Amino acid sequence: MxxxxxxxxxxxxxxARDEEAYLPRALAxxxxxxxxxxSPLSVRATVVLDLCxxxxxxxxxxxxxxxxxxxxxxxVGRVRSLGVDRARDGATDPGAVWIACxxxxxxxxxxxxxxxLVLAAQGRELVVGTVRPDSVDLPPDVLAAxxxxxxxxxxxxxxxxxxMGFTLAAYDRVGGFEPVSSGEDVxxxxxxxRAGVVWSATARTQVVTSGRRVGRVADGFSSYLLELTP
Numbered sequence: 627m628x629x630x631x632x633x634x635x636x637x638x639x640x641x642a643r644d645e646e647a648y649l650p651r652a653l654a655x656x657x658x659x660x661x662x663x664x665s666p667l668s669v670r671a672t673v674v675l676d677l678c679x680x681x682x683x684x685x686x687x688x689x690x691x692x693x694x695x696x697x698x699x700x701x702v703g704r705v706r707s708l709g710v711d712r713a714r715d716g717a718t719d720p721g722a723v724w725i726a727c728x729x730x731x732x733x734x735x736x737x738x739x740x741x742x743l744v745l746a747a748q749g750r751e752l753v754v755g756t757v758r759p760d761s762v763d764l765p766p767d768v769l770a771a772x773x774x775x776x777x778x779x780x781x782x783x784x785x786x787x788x789x790m791g792f793t794l795a796a797y798d799r800v801g802g803f804e805p806v807s808s809g810e811d812v813x814x815x816x817x818x819x820r821a822g823v824v825w826s827a828t829a830r831t832q833v834v835t836s837g838r839r840v841g842r843v844a845d846g847f848s849s850y851l852l853e854l855t856p
Contacts, residue, residue, distance in 0.1 A: 633746050633793075634722040636663060636739060638671040639709030641702055642730035646681040648836060649673075649730050653689045656728070659738040660691075669739070672712040673730070676705045682730075703810030706787065707803040713794060720795035727811075729788040731836040732757070741830045742791040751796040752818050752825035755789030756782055756832045763837025782827050787811035789833045796823045 638656060642649060653673075660669045672693040673686050677700055686694045693712055699705050710725055717723045724746055728734055742753050756778045761769055776784065790811060800817040803810045819825065 631747060631749050631793075632722060633724045633743055634667065634719070635713070635717060636660075636667055636669045636724045636726060636743070637710075637713035638669075638726045638728065638739075639706060639713075640671065640673045640728055640730050641676060641705040641709065642673050642678065642682055642686075643676045644678055644680045644682060645730035646685050648732075649682055649685040650688075652728070652730050652732055652734075653686070653692065655733040655735070656738075657689065657691070658736045659734050659740075662736050662740050663743065664740075667743075670713070672709045674705050674709045676700065676702075701805050701807055702787075703803045703807070703813075704805040706810060707805070710794070710797060710802065717794065720798055721793055723794035724791055725794055725797060726791040727787055727789070728833060729835060731838070732788045733760075733834045734789075735831070735833065738831050738833065741828070745826050745828065746791070746793070749824050750826050751823040752792045752815065753790065753831065754782075754785055754815060754825065754827045755791075756784060756829045757786040757788050757835050758832060759837035760834050761837070769837075778829050778832065780828055780830075782829060784827075785812045785815045786835075788835050789831060790815070791831075792818065792823075796821075799823075 663669045672695060675682050675696045677698055686692050697708060713723055713725055726739060726742060745753050759772060796818055800821050804813050
């Protein structure tokens with residue numbers, strides 16, 4: 627039997643540092659995913675612009691439905707947590723607030739939020755999705771090396787800040803994102819799992835992230851791709 631739960635608010639959180647080249651495509655894809663969420667759910671998005679020196683703010687301003695926050699932090703765990711904090715505005719029941727996380731260099735599918743909400747309605751408090759690097763950014767040998775190390779089916783073992791969602795109540799229960807420079811996503815998921823939240827690892831929400839091998843965060847996805855480069 628499933629434990630049904632109602633979600634009233636969906637809030638998408640995106641950290642960004644000098645992402646003017648990727649933000650237009652990322653936000654366009656997110657707009658389509660938000661439009662697919664059925665009424666009467668409230669859907670919002672926050673882009674946290676951290677230490678940006680390029681035109682990222684100008685790009686975000688072209689999407690009036692985005693809540694843009696400029697900070698000087700330099701710690702991705704703290705940046706993500708600042709985005710989550712914006713979801714608290716007007717929220718009376720943290721259990722009815724769904725936080726969806728992605729990245730500024732990532733394209734989400736139109737069904738991205740809807741699929742998460744289906745699982746949330748069945749009682750999931752955490753949904754961990756899959757990520758594929760954009761094949762146009764990688765040489766064939768690097769892409770093949772990546773694919774050989776990743777099983778992207780249901781029940782997968784991967785964790786990516788570019789594709790995860792959780793209730794605000796579950797997030798608060800374990801103290802939120804830690805203020806660390808990398809691995810904040812893995813740490814959060816591990817703490818949620820230890821706390822006994824109901825969760826799923828799914829490929830139904832798969833996103834495509836850039837295959838760049840020089841990223842904004844040390845030890846992040848781009849660093850991993852660089853390690854695969856001969």
